[in-house]
Amino acid sequence: MNRSKYRVLAQALCALAVAPFITGCFTLEFSPDGKKLVFLWAHQTEDKAGGMAIANADGSDLRILPGTKEANFGHWSPDCSKVLYSAKGGLWVYDTKSKLSTNLWPEESGDS
DSSP states (O other): OOHHHHHHHHHHHHHHHHHHHHHOEEEEEEOTTSSEEEEEEOOOOSSOOSEEEEEETTSOSOEEOTTOTTOOEEEEOTTSSEEEEEETTEEEEEETTTTEEEEEEEOOOSOO
């Protein structure tokens, strides 16, 4: 491999490492059918706070899931109808059809 190929490879690796910090998009996962994305959106604007986000694969129809400001990860169900995510308060599942979240495993309150 000549030096120009190493340079291109190094630039690509740097871009992959730096892109999340520039775009504010972390833990990106495509749905099993490849049509949607779930990811942590760190960027905050006047009309959207950061949190767990769902969008079409082309980036359109961006939706921030409610109560996910402190979310940690998102994972699609095999049939693409639900997203499992961890957020403050427990383990949640978001139904993409009803647009409702259910807390599956609430965090215990109080001292242990």
